Amino acid sequence: MKIVVCIKQVPNTSEVKLDPVTGTLIREGIPSIINPDDKAGLEAALRIKEKTGAKVCAITMGPPQAEKALREALAMGVDEAILVTDRKFGGADTWATSFTLAAAIRKLNYDLIITGRQAIDGDTAQVGPQIAEHLKLPSVSYVEGIQVKDGHLIVKRQYEDRYHMIKVHFPCLITALSELNEPRYMTPGGVFDAYREKEITVWTLEDLDVDRTQIGLKGSPTKVYKSFAKQLKPAGTVLTLDPEEAASYLVEKLKEKHIL
Amino acid sequence: MDFFLSQEHEMLRTLYKEFAEREVKPFAQEVDEEEKFPIESVKKLQKYGFMGIPFPKQFGGQGADTLAYIMAIEELSAACATTGVIVSAHTSLGAHPILEFGTPEQKEKYLKPLAEGKLLGAFALTEPNAGTDAAGQQTKAVLDGDHYILNGSKIFITNAGYADIYIVMAMTDKSKGTRGISAFIVEKDSPGFRVGKKELKMGIRGSSTCELIFENCRVPKENLLSKEGKGFKVAMNTLDGGRIGIAAQALGIAQGALDETIKYVKERKQFGRSLSKFQITQFEIADMCTKIEAARMLVYKAACYKDAKKPFGKEAAMAKLFAAEVAMEVTTKAVQLHGGYGYTRDYSVERMMRDAKITEIYEGTSEVQKMVISANVLN
Numbered sequence: 001m002k003i004v005v006c007i008k009q010v011p012n013t014s015e016v017k018l019d020p021v022t023g024t025l026i027r028e029g030i031p032s033i034i035n036p037d038d039k040a041g042l043e044a045a046l047r048i049k050e051k052t053g054a055k056v057c058a059i060t061m062g063p064p065q066a067e068k069a070l071r072e073a074l075a076m077g078v079d080e081a082i083l084v085t086d087r088k089f090g091g092a093d094t095w096a097t098s099f100t101l102a103a104a105i106r107k108l109n110y111d112l113i114i115t116g117r118q119a120i121d122g123d124t125a126q127v128g129p130q131i132a133e134h135l136k137l138p139s140v141s142y143v144e145g146i147q148v149k150d151g152h153l154i155v156k157r158q159y160e161d162r163y164h165m166i167k168v169h170f171p172c173l174i175t176a177l178s179e180l181n182e183p184r185y186m187t188p189g190g191v192f193d194a195y196r197e198k199e200i201t202v203w204t205l206e207d208l209d210v211d212r213t214q215i216g217l218k219g220s221p222t223k224v225y226k227s228f229a230k231q232l233k234p235a236g237t238v239l240t241l242d243p244e245e246a247a248s249y250l251v252e253k254l255k256e257k258h259i260l
Numbered sequence: 261m262d263f264f265l266s267q268e269h270e271m272l273r274t275l276y277k278e279f280a281e282r283e284v285k286p287f288a289q290e291v292d293e294e295e296k297f298p299i300e301s302v303k304k305l306q307k308y309g310f311m312g313i314p315f316p317k318q319f320g321g322q323g324a325d326t327l328a329y330i331m332a333i334e335e336l337s338a339a340c341a342t343t344g345v346i347v348s349a350h351t352s353l354g355a356h357p358i359l360e361f362g363t364p365e366q367k368e369k370y371l372k373p374l375a376e377g378k379l380l381g382a383f384a385l386t387e388p389n390a391g392t393d394a395a396g397q398q399t400k401a402v403l404d405g406d407h408y409i410l411n412g413s414k415i416f417i418t419n420a421g422y423a424d425i426y427i428v429m430a431m432t433d434k435s436k437g438t439r440g441i442s443a444f445i446v447e448k449d450s451p452g453f454r455v456g457k458k459e460l461k462m463g464i465r466g467s468s469t470c471e472l473i474f475e476n477c478r479v480p481k482e483n484l485l486s487k488e489g490k491g492f493k494v495a496m497n498t499l500d501g502g503r504i505g506i507a508a509q510a511l512g513i514a515q516g517a518l519d520e521t522i523k524y525v526k527e528r529k530q531f532g533r534s535l536s537k538f539q540i541t542q543f544e545i546a547d548m549c550t551k552i553e554a555a556r557m558l559v560y561k562a563a564c565y566k567d568a569k570k571p572f573g574k575e576a577a578m579a580k581l582f583a584a585e586v587a588m589e590v591t592t593k594a595v596q597l598h599g600g601y602g603y604t605r606d607y608s609v610e611r612m613m614r615d616a617k618i619t620e621i622y623e624g625t626s627e628v629q630k631m632v633i634s635a636n637v638l639n
Binding site: 184185186 | 332
C-alpha cells in the first residue's frame with residue numbers, strides 16, 4: 001500500500017501579529033509550521049503504516065524553504081519526501097495549486113491520498129477535493145476517523161449535526177481534520193536522520209507534464225478584489241459555574257493579569 | 261569558528277520546546293509541591309527517544325550527539341528542573357559508563373534497553389563519609405565464586421527507587437585507595453539490595469533521592485564494569501560527561517527564570533507603567549540575558565569538545581561552575597524582580613531559585629570544579 005500525504009508549510013498563526021498602522025500581517029520572524037490538519041493527515045498515514053507496512057510519501061508545493069516542513073515529516077517517520085517548487089508556480093490560487101499537485105501525484109504510485117481539510121493561512125478547504133477531481137478519484141472530506149479494510153476504507157465524516165460512515169474504495173482521497181488524532185512528536189534520532197541520512201526529491205516545472213497556462217499566478221482564475229484586516233475581537237470565555245466558583249475564578253483571572 | 265546551530269539542532273530545539281511546554285511544564289508546580297516523581301512525563305520521554313539521545317543506534321540510541329542531548333536537558337530544565345535531572349542522571353551517569361566501558365554483552369543486555377527507554381538508570385558513588393573524597397568508599401565488594409558480594413550503603417542517589425539499573429562503586433581492595441575501587445552494574449532486583457530512606461530536599465523535589473543499602477548483595481561477576489580497580493577511572497570519566505548535563509540543567513533553569521521574568525515585568529504595572537519601562541529593570545534583564553548567553557557558550561563548547569572526541573574535562577568543569585553560578589544569580593534576581601509575588605508559590609521563579617542551588621553542589625561542587633580547572637591549568 002502506498003500513501004501520499006499533501007502538506008503545506010504555514011506561518012504559525014497563533015504567533016502572527018497585525019501591523020497596527022497598515023493592518024497587514026507581520027510575517028517576519030514568525031515561525032513556520034506544518035499546517036495542523038495536514039499534520040493530522042501525516043499521523044493518520046503513519047498509523048496505517050505501522051499496521052500495514054504501507055509506504056508513506058509526503059509532498060508539498062512551495063518555496064525552497066518549505067523543505068523544512070518535509071524534513072519534519074521525515075523526522076516523524078515518512079519514507080519519502082517531495083518538494084514541488086518553481087518560481088513559475090508562485091502566486092497560485094487553489095485551482096493552480098491543485099492542478100500542479102495533481103500533476104506531481106500522477107507521477108507516483110498511490111492507493112490513498114491524504115490532505116488536510118484546510119490551511120490555517122487560507123482556510124479555503126478547496127485544494128484536497130480539487131486534487132481528487134483532477135485525478136478523477138472519489139474523495140471524502142472532513143474525516144475524523146479511519147478504518148483500513150481490504151481494498152477500501154471506512155471513514156467517519158464530520159457533518160454539522162451528525163457524522164457519516166462512508167465506505168470508499170482505493171484509490172481515493174480523504175481530507176483530514178485535526179480532530180482525527182494527536183500527531184506524534186518527532187524523535188531526536190528522526191530529526192538527525194531527516195537531515196543527515198535522507199534526501200528530499202525536488203521537482204520543478206521541467207519535471208512535470210503540465211499545461212503551463214494552468215499554473216502559478218497566470219493560471220489562477222481567482223481574482224482578489226480587496227484585502228482588509230478583520231476587526232479582531234477577543235473570544236470570550238463562557239463558564240457554567242456556581243456563583244461562588246465563578247467569583248473565585250474571576251478573582252483568579254484578575255490576579256493573573258495583575259489587575260487585583 | 262561558527263556560532264550557528266546546524267539545521268538539525270535548530271529543529272531539535274523546536275521539538276524540545278514544544279515537548280517541554282506541553283508535557284512537562286503543566287506538571288512542574290505539582291511535581292515540586294507534592295514531591296512527586298513525574299512518572300507520566302518520564303514514560304513519554306522514554307517513548308519519544310529522549311532517554312537515549314547521544315547513544316549509537318546499534319545500542320538502541322537515537323544516534324544523535326552530545327549537543328543534541330544537552331539541549332534537551334536545557335529545555336526540559338527550563339520547564340522543570342526535576343525532569344531535567346532525571347534524564348541527565350539516567351543518560352550521563354546510568355547509561356553512558358556502559359557505552360564507554362561495557363563489554364559487548366553488557367551493552368546488549370543493559371545499554372540497549374536503557375537507551376531504548378525500556379529501563380531507567382542511576383549511578384551510585386556518594387556515601388555518608390565519601391562525597392567529594394571518593395577514596396573514602398566503605399562499600400566493599402568481595403569475589404565469591406561467580407559473584408561479587410557487596411556490603412555497604414550509598415546516599416543521595418538520583419533516580420533511586422525508580423531506576424532498574426545502578427552503576428555502583430565499591431572497594432575491591434581498600435589498601436589501594438582510589439585504585440582499589442571497582443564499578444558494578446547492579447539490577448534493582450538483585451538479592452541483598454534495597455532502597456533506603458528518601459531525602460526531603462530544598463529543590464528538585466520531584467526527583468527521587470535515596471539511600472541504597474547492600475547487605476550481602478550478590479552481583480554476577482560478569483557485571484563488573486571495566487576491570488577491578490578501574491572504578492575510580494569509570495567514575496571520574498562518567499562525572500566529566502555528567503557535568504555537561506548538569507551545566508545544561510543550570511542553564512535551562514536560568515533561561516526558564518528569565519523567560520518568566522520577561523513576561524512578568526511586561527505585565528506588571530507600578531507607578532502607572534509596566535516594570536519593563538524602568539531602566540533598573542531593563543539593566544537587570546540585560547545582565548541576566550548576557551550571563552545566560554555566556555553560560556550557554558561554555559556549555560555548548562564543552563558538548564562540542566566531547567562530540568569532537570577532544571579532552572573536555574576542563575571545559576565541562578568551567579561550564580558547570582559558571583552555569584551553576586549564573587543559575588543561582590539569575591533565579592535570585594528573577595525572584596527580586598517579581599517582588600512579593602516572586603516569594604510566593606503562585607509563581608514558578610520561587611521554585612527555580614530553590615532548584616538552582618543544587619547545580620552548585622551535585623556532580624562535583626563548584627569548589628571541585630575549581631580544583632579540576634586549576635589542576636588543568638597549573639599542572
